[in-house]
Amino acid sequence: MIASVLPAYSLFFVGPDLSGARYVYFAAAGFGLLIAEAVGAITPTRAWSSVVGAAIGVGLSVSLALNLQPWLRTADLVEMMRRAVLSGGDVNAAVIGWQARHPRGLVIKDGVPDSYQGVWVFRNGYPEFVKSAGNR
Numbered sequence: 507m508i509a510s511v512l513p514a515y516s517l518f519f520v521g522p523d524l525s526g527a528r529y530v531y532f533a534a535a536g537f538g539l540l541i542a543e544a545v546g547a548i549t550p551t552r553a554w555s556s557v558v559g560a561a562i563g564v565g566l567s568v569s570l571a572l573n574l575q576p577w578l579r580t581a582d583l584v585e586m587m588r589r590a591v592l593s594g595g596d597v598n599a600a601v602i603g604w605q606a607r608h609p610r611g612l613v614i615k616d617g618v619p620d621s622y623q624g625v626w627v628f629r630n631g632y633p634e635f636v637k638s639a640g641n642r
Contacts, residue, residue, distance in 0.1 A: 541562070545558050545559065545562075576611070576622055576623040576624060576625045577625055579608050579622060579623075580622045580625045580627055582604065583601070583604045583608075583612075583619060583622065583627060584627065584635075586600045586601075586603065586604050587600050587601065587619075587635075587639075588635075588639045591636055591639040592639060597636075598617070601614075601619060608622075611623040612627075618632045
């Protein structure tokens with residue numbers, strides 16, 4: 507997978523946290539083709555291929571549901587902070603209240619939520635968020 511994107515490697519900045527490495531996802535399409543060929547070669551009938559395909563679909567759906575949780579929690583944090591800005595309340599109190607429900611994983615830098623379990627919150631743009639949330 508990585509070898510397929512090496513010719514384009516110098517065109518993209520890839521930081522130590524792999525934040526710029528999203529172009530590697532294009533190579534993952536080949537992995538899906540490989541799995542499809544393997545399932546077709548291993549299963550004796552179309553019915554078994556359908557069963558294996560459905561099992562893979564269920565497994566991927568469960569994986570997506572698990573990996574989506576940090577993103578949904580981060581969206582909840584941003585929404586709580588937006589409501590605090592709109593109501594003129596204390597944004598820090600909103601963050602503390604959110605942390606009481608989700609005690610692990612929030613990284614705060616300089617008093618601003620930076621990331622939660624790998625999901626960037628306000629890595630940049632916090633002043634703009636406060637300004638735009640206050641203008642609604």
